[in-house]
Amino acid sequence: QKEVEQNSGPLSVPEGAIASLNCTYSDRGSQSFFWYRQYSGKSPELIMFIYSNGDKEDGRFTAQLNKASQYVSLLIRDSQPSDSATYLCAVRGWGKLQFGAGTQVVVTP
Amino acid sequence: SAVISQKPSRDICQRGTSLTIQCQVDSQVTMMFWYRQQPGQSLTLIATANQGSEATYESGFVIDKFPISRPNLTFSTLTVSNMSPEDSSIYLCSVEVRAPANTGELFFGEGSRLTVL
Numbered sequence: 001q002k003e004v005e006q007n008s009g010p011l012s013v014p015e016g017a018i019a020s021l022n023c024t025y026s027d028r029g030s031q032s033f034f035w036y037r038q039y040s041g042k043s044p045e046l047i048m049f050i051y052s053n054g055d056k057e058d059g060r061f062t063a064q065l066n067k068a069s070q071y072v073s074l075l076i077r078d079s080q081p082s083d084s085a086t087y088l089c090a091v092r093g094w095g096k097l098q099f100g101a102g103t104q105v106v107v108t109p
Numbered sequence: 110s111a112v113i114s115q116k117p118s119r120d121i122c123q124r125g126t127s128l129t130i131q132c133q134v135d136s137q138v139t140m141m142f143w144y145r146q147q148p149g150q151s152l153t154l155i156a157t158a159n160q161g162s163e164a165t166y167e168s169g170f171v172i173d174k175f176p177i178s179r180p181n182l183t184f185s186t187l188t189v190s191n192m193s194p195e196d197s198s199i200y201l202c203s204v205e206v207r208a209p210a211n212t213g214e215l216f217f218g219e220g221s222r223l224t225v226l
Contacts, residue, residue: 034214043201043217044152088151090215096142096167097215101151 003027004091006100013083013107019076021103023089026070033065033072034090038102044088048074079107111136111204115218122192122225129188130221132202137182140205142215143175147198155200158185192225199223 003026013019021035032051036044050056050063050072062075072091076083084107089100112135122128132141141158156164156177164177179185189196202218 043199043220046214046216049214096154096157099152 003098004089004100006087006089006103008101009104010106011103013076013079013105015079015081015107015109017079019074019079019083019105019107021074021076021087021089021105023072023074023091023100024070025072025089025091025098027091027093027098028067028070030067030070030091030093032092033063034092034097035061035063035074036088036090036099038086038088040085076105079105081107081109083107111138111206111216113202113204113216113218115202115221117221118219119222120224122223124193124225126192127188127190128192128223129186130200130202132185132187132218134183134204138204138206139182141179141185142203142205143177143185143187144201144203144217145198146201146220152201155187158187189223192223194225197223197225 005024035048037047038044048061048063050065053065053067056063060077064073086102086104088102090097114133116131143155144152145155146152154167155170156166158164158177158179160179174190176188199220199222201220203215
């Protein structure tokens with residue numbers, strides 16, 4: 001079992017709609033959770049982090065964390081073509097950051 | 110955040126040769142890491158670069174193949190030794206920045222894309 005799992009996609013989202021990305025993790029002791037966006041040929045850039053159960057909003061992005069279910073999600077509201085990228089979920093337990101394989105999002109005009 | 114400069118940004122190498130990738134950060138950071146991202150894959154941690162001592166390698170990675178130096182808090186190098194086509198990948202330097210909130214996010218350099226023929 002992978003430590004951090006994501007659907008690989010591609011997730012096709014109409015422009016203006018909400019993109020919903022999911023991530024599950026195996027280490028129940030994980031303490032911090034991150035979402036990175038990676039455009040093709042570029043390095044990952046941090047877009048959100050969350051530590052506490054519940055929702056955290058930043059602009060068009062909302063991260064949701066449920067530690068009991070070992071589940072973290074990212075919502076992208078009013079999706080734009082510029083949101084087309086691969087989104088990496090990363091989870092930190094004791095020490096290093098574990099990355100999921102990423103979900104490719106394609107926003108269609 | 111931190112500004113991370115990596116070079117070379119890309120290179121084409123011959124089988125059996127070695128290449129050293131440099132990573133320079135614009136501020137002193139405690140934690141520096143080297144990741145590999147193979148085509149279509151996610152990031153795999155190679156090692157933690159420790160200042161003034163030997164790097165800490167992850168399972169599957171060894172010092173003879175990936176020697177790492179970190180002479181100070183702003184600079185590190187990763188060497189990919191005796192390269193084979195399987196080493197074709199993007200190699201990423203990353204640093205952990207601990208803000209007052211102690212969030213501990215990782216920031217990445219632009220990556221070094223290596224192609225081994």
